[in-house]
Every structure is written in structure tokens, then in C-alpha cells.
Amino acid sequence: MTEEIRCIGCGTVIQTKDKEGIGYTPNSALEKGLETGDVYCQRCFRLRHYNDIQDVAITDKEFLALLNGIGDADALIVNVVDIFDFNGSLIPGLHRFVGSNPVLLVGNKVDILPKSLKKGKMTQWMKERAFEVGLRPTEVTLTSAKSKSDIEELLELIEEHRDGRDVYVVGVTNVGKSTLINAIINHSAGVKDLITTSQFPGTTLDKIEIPLEDGHFLIDTPGIIHRHQMAHYLGKKDLMLVSPKKEIKPKVYQLNAGQTLFLGGLARFDFIQGNKQGFITYVSNDLMIHRTKLETATEFYEKHAGGLLQPPRKNELGEFPELVRFEFSVKEKTDLVFAGLGWVTIPDAGVVAGWAPKGVDVIQRKSLI
Incomplete structure (x- = not known):
């Protein structure tokens, strides 16, 4: 042996x-x-x-043990989520493990949101969604690892809520948690020397402890793999293509009832019933969108998935999950959200359907713009 x-x-x-x-x-x-x-x-x-932290993935069982430990600690919990994939980046059952510890819910990647989107509407929606799954965050905020001022504001918020305690940073994979922590380390000198970066003692198997100036720690935990993330079904090239790197530019498509939009080969939007209207897509600027007839859309997908309709690319990750249909009757201006991909704004009443890979959520919300 x-x-x-x-x-x-x-x-x-x-x-x-x-x-x-x-x-x-x-x-x-x-x-x-x-x-x-x-x-x-x-x-x-x-x-x-x-001074570079890399995210690593651990099994559900290992993560469960880690969460149990967090509940026993006296700490501020900073839960980082991807605002572009809120449902896919929630940690299942987190509210059961945090105990009486306060939770700061941080929506990362705010830099990619269209400037027309009011941040207050996004944080309110995040708060409502968190409440629906039993999480009661003390505060909800938005940030970007790319912005110095955002990082400084986040550090000040952490300092305000931690009240002299340790800070645990938790999140699923692909939410940008480690990028955010690296940005905190790089920018910490400007915020009351909150973090000392010269030494990293206490690094352990399941977490990295970054010393704060008062003897407490900012603790980076490994990311858990969320099975219902769009990212879970994509190879690296495709993941880079569908993950926006800069501000999303909305695209308008005038559709009559009986028309379909394919978001690459990853998702599908059907306009089933209603007056002609301009649907607005908010997805990565690099993702190709194809319009076709609803009555032949299924055959079109079967013929072109992995070719004209990509990502996903053929043979990159083996069998791509089947697309599952969700139908919605819309009464007012609504966003149809494809978790991890973006959303389509429906400006007026009608009946629509969203299709996404099996296990990935399609939900409706009151339009944020």
C-alpha cells in the first residue's frame, strides 16, 4: 500500500x-x-x-459536516450567491445550519446587470426568494469583485455586522466566492487594515482562515456543487460563453403568438398566446439566439442541437439533459428567469412557456426593469 x-x-x-x-x-x-x-x-x-485562493469542490456529506460546525460557531455568515443564477446558487437547507448566527446575503457580479435595472428591486427580490426557502438574512447587498469601491463597501458592511466575531464565507461553486475573497485580500489595506495578508496560519483541510487584525478570522470554505446549476451541465468553454463578462446588452424580439426563441441549445422560450409584443432577452452578449416557428420548434431542436444551436457543443460533456417545459399565464409585465442563463421580459399579458435542462429552474417574477 x-x-x-x-x-x-x-x-x-x-x-x-x-x-x-x-x-x-x-x-x-x-x-x-x-x-x-x-x-x-x-x-x-x-x-x-x-495570496490567491482557489475554490475547490467537496461532496455533499463533507459540506454537511462543515455546515454543522458553522452552526456551533459564534460568527457572521456571509452567503455569496450569483445574482444571475440566484436559484442555482442557494445552499439547500442553509437556514437549518446557521443557528442563531446572523447571515449577510451577498449577490455577486452586479457589474453585469444592465444599468437600467434598479438595484433596490434586485435586493428586494433576493430577500423575498431567501424568505421563501427559510433563510432570514440580516441584510442583503450587491457587490462586484471587479470594483474597489464595492469591495470596500462590503468590508465595511462585514465589519458592521460581525461585531468582533469570526466571518464564515459560504457559497456553491461558480458564484465567484473565491474571486471575491481574493479581491477582499487585495483591497483590504484601504479599509482600516481589516485583514492582514502577510501570513495564513491555521489553513486546514476544509477551510482557509485569513487573520483579521483583532485576532479573529475571515474563513473561506470550499464550494458545494449544486446539482441544479446550469453550470453543472457545461464544459469550460461553454461556461465562459454563457457567463457574462461585462454589462448585458438587452435584445428585443418582436414575436407573434406561435413563435419560439432558442437561447443557444440550452433553453427555449415559447410565445403561445397573446398579442404581438416585443420580448426582451437578458443573456450573455455572446450567446446566439434563434427565432423559429413554435409548431416545428421541437424538430428544429432535435436537428440542430449541438450544431446551429450551441452551446452545448456535441460530445463535450456526454449526454445533455432533456429540456423540460414550464408553462405560465402572464397578467402583467413579467420576467421569465432561466436559472444560470438570464431572463426574458414579457411586456404584456399572454401565455408563454420556458424550457430548461432537467433539474434547472424556470421561474417568473415581477419585472425588475
Whole structure:
């Protein structure tokens, strides 16, 4: 039996197979480390040399154990979600594990929202959705890891709510949690020296503890894989294509009843009944949208999925889930939200349907714009 090799930074067992998993290090780095006696996992190496935190995914069971520990702590919980994939980035059952600890709900990636969207409407919607799943955040805020002023405001908010306690930062994978923490580290010097970045003692298998100036810690936890994220079904190239990098530019499509829009090959919007109207799509600027007849849309999809309609690309991740249909009767200006992809604004009354990969939510909300 091969003897286990452990990272001297966090104590986790070193492995060279799973790049996304805990304890990963490339073979070349492992060989060099064994020669010098300093074997680090890639996560600890990048933290030690570049002050760079990388997100890693853990199993549901491991995450459950981590959440149980958070409930026993006296801390502020900062729950980072992706405002573009709110449903897909909620942690199932989080409210049962936080105990009496306050929760600061942080919507990341605000920089990609259209400027016409009022931030107050977005935070109110986030609060309502959180309440629906039993989470009672002390405050809801929006931020962007790309904006210094946003990071400084977030740090001040954390300082206000933590009340001299530790801070746990939690989130599912792909919400930008580690990018946000790296931005906090890089910008912390300007905010009352809240975080010292010179040393990172206490790095452990399941979390990274970043010392605060008062002896407490900002604790980065691994991300849990949410099975109902659109990102879960996409390869890296496609994920980059559908994840907006800059402000979304809305596109208007004049549709008659009996017409369909395909959002790449990932989702479908049917206009079933109602007067001709201009539907507005809010998705990544790089995602191709195709208009076709509703009566032949299914055949069109079967013929062109993975070709004309992409992403997803053929053979990149194996079998792509079937699209599941959700029908809605709309009475007023409404957003039809495709979790992890964006939304279509329906300006007037009518009957519509949204299709998304099995397990991915399609929901309606009162229009935010």
C-alpha cells in the first residue's frame, strides 16, 4: 500500500488526478516537493506564494459536516450567491445550519446587470426568494469583485455586522466566492487594515482562515456543487460563453403568438398566446439566439442541437439533459428567469412557456426593469 503524502500547509492527502478536488497538485510539483521536503497542494501553494485562493469542490456529506460546525460557531455568515443564477446558487437547507448566527446575503457580479435595472428591486427580490426557502438574512447587498469601491463597501458592511466575531464565507461553486475573497485580500489595506495578508496560519483541510487584525478570522470554505446549476451541465468553454463578462446588452424580439426563441441549445422560450409584443432577452452578449416557428420548434431542436444551436457543443460533456417545459399565464409585465442563463421580459399579458435542462429552474417574477 502506498504511503499517504500530506500537504504541509493544510494536512490534506495529496492527489494528482482531480484538478478540481481537495489536495490536488501536479505530478511535477509533487516530485519537486518530495525532493525538498516541502509538499504543498496547489491551493496552499497559490495561497502561500500569490495570496490567491482557489475554490475547490467537496461532496455533499463533507459540506454537511462543515455546515454543522458553522452552526456551533459564534460568527457572521456571509452567503455569496450569483445574482444571475440566484436559484442555482442557494445552499439547500442553509437556514437549518446557521443557528442563531446572523447571515449577510451577498449577490455577486452586479457589474453585469444592465444599468437600467434598479438595484433596490434586485435586493428586494433576493430577500423575498431567501424568505421563501427559510433563510432570514440580516441584510442583503450587491457587490462586484471587479470594483474597489464595492469591495470596500462590503468590508465595511462585514465589519458592521460581525461585531468582533469570526466571518464564515459560504457559497456553491461558480458564484465567484473565491474571486471575491481574493479581491477582499487585495483591497483590504484601504479599509482600516481589516485583514492582514502577510501570513495564513491555521489553513486546514476544509477551510482557509485569513487573520483579521483583532485576532479573529475571515474563513473561506470550499464550494458545494449544486446539482441544479446550469453550470453543472457545461464544459469550460461553454461556461465562459454563457457567463457574462461585462454589462448585458438587452435584445428585443418582436414575436407573434406561435413563435419560439432558442437561447443557444440550452433553453427555449415559447410565445403561445397573446398579442404581438416585443420580448426582451437578458443573456450573455455572446450567446446566439434563434427565432423559429413554435409548431416545428421541437424538430428544429432535435436537428440542430449541438450544431446551429450551441452551446452545448456535441460530445463535450456526454449526454445533455432533456429540456423540460414550464408553462405560465402572464397578467402583467413579467420576467421569465432561466436559472444560470438570464431572463426574458414579457411586456404584456399572454401565455408563454420556458424550457430548461432537467433539474434547472424556470421561474417568473415581477419585472425588475
